[in-house]
Amino acid sequence: MSIQSNNNKPNGGGIEIGQNTIYNIVLLIVDIVLLVFKFWLTIIQEIIKIFSTRPLEHVNGKLVLITGAGHGMGKEMALQYASLGAKVLCWDVNEQTNTQTVKEIKQAGGTAHGYICNVARREEVLELATKIQKEHGFVSIVINNAGIMPCHPLLEHTEQEIRLMYDVNVVAHFWIIQAFLPAMIERNEGNIVALSSCAGLFGLANLVPYCGTKFAVRGYMAALAEELRKQNPLSKIKFTTIYPYMIDTGLCKNPHYRFPNLMKLISPKDAAASIIEAQRQGLEEAAIPRHFVGVEKVSRIIPRKAMRLVNDFLDTGVDTDKI
């Protein structure tokens, strides 16, 4: 106000611009000071969080949707969520294995419903989602777990393999999110979990297109969290990206390692428990084992040439499934 009333000088217009500029500069400096303060405060808070135990959100009575629930980690997550009191919606393209999961949950006294769905087909996903939300209500936790992992050199990958991998491992996630996110936005709650992989953190031989799909999951999840935050800075919807190392689910057919004690196959049961913990803690990124996200962050700073020496020393990876 005082700036605008100051017009007793001959070249009033010019001064006004000058004063506006000064005003903007002051605003900018205040903004920078605030940024620096909040930035370091957040870093200190985040460091403290590392050393404190995060509270676990309860899942009792909540609806949890798991794709690929007929097998491996999907099945284990379904069993464990049910044992925590959640109502589990088991989706799989394979009716037999999916029914088996539902049966085991019911036998253990849990609540589960099985649905046959090819998640790569958008119409099928949207129709089933509408039906489920009408019948059961709000789905709190959605876990994009279904995935396939052909494992051989890129030049040996067929068109069908690559297309199916992108359809199931990435594109299907978008149909699921388009089906269940609107209700989450409406209630401003919910959790979307996506299965990436350590192949979404590091580029691995014999897994060229697969690494593409798993990096894609990491990328779209970061973008989605950012998009929701931009749409509503007070958004409480949580996004959790999971990077499992080699899990003993049958996906990983020919693992090899120089130091089996240091890096061994993790059981689907332990992996599922780790994923559920990450979701309940509201972690944005969680590797299995956890420290792998840190390894990636550090290795990203080290020149690739030097990291290759470490990789060659550790000599860990997956061999082609065509042997």
Add this chain to the structure above:
Amino acid sequence: MSIQSNNNKPNGGGIEIGQNTIYNIVLLIVDIVLLVFKFWLTIIQEIIKIFSTRPLEHVNGKLVLITGAGHGMGKEMALQYASLGAKVLCWDVNEQTNTQTVKEIKQAGGTAHGYICNVARREEVLELATKIQKEHGFVSIVINNAGIMPCHPLLEHTEQEIRLMYDVNVVAHFWIIQAFLPAMIERNEGNIVALSSCAGLFGLANLVPYCGTKFAVRGYMAALAEELRKQNPLSKIKFTTIYPYMIDTGLCKNPHYRFPNLMKLISPKDAAASIIEAQRQGLEEAAIPRHFVGVEKVSRIIPRKAMRLVNDFLDTGVDTDKI
């Protein structure tokens, strides 16, 4: 040898196992010492490289294939490679714009051939690649440039948009590589360049599926470099992943920024020059501007919550193209 001949003790077998273990431990220690030495040597070499000018590989007389050559950065790369004496193979799905690029190259005294190809169709790519390699010989440099960028919230993306995006921005790259990599492996030379994006380094609002495609490019390229290195430790085939920031090609319809002088749209001409330089220097990763790779590496260590404060302060991004 001396270990094995040492069998004058009563419990020879047991001792032999013990000696083998000792032998293995010594080998391991030697391996670790060598690793540490080579690791730090490589880091020093890489740091020196940052401050030295890298030699530029000549492209004169070489065959360069560019997809999406009818428009934007693809067109500019075609013109600039031709002006450096390369024979340019221009691929595009749009005959009119592609022919225009070839015409401009010829008018400027360069050599170019135009081909109409929908890179998303594997058969079409493989057939054209066979024809080209028969007619023109070895393609030294392959640039997977063609891409599309629909820009709006995930919930507004149509099935067709998402499928086409994954087909063109990622899956098509595999067909091109499957077509041209075998000849490169045979001659142990060549360069594959792939256009990722800063949306392949950071998750950005309004670009959720697009970020997925561009992270995918980053991931499969890292994996492919690793795969080739594992197949042949002396492989000389180079892989270059490019992360352009906002380029003024029409792809980026509604950019916004708080500090236009700090982060402005880059011209396709400057971007093309930067990509060609990165390829000729044999860089594995190159952002435009270059320092963005460093920004990503550093930002990856900083907690996301703190990085979001910086993002909000800079307030830079792309608005939906549906306004």
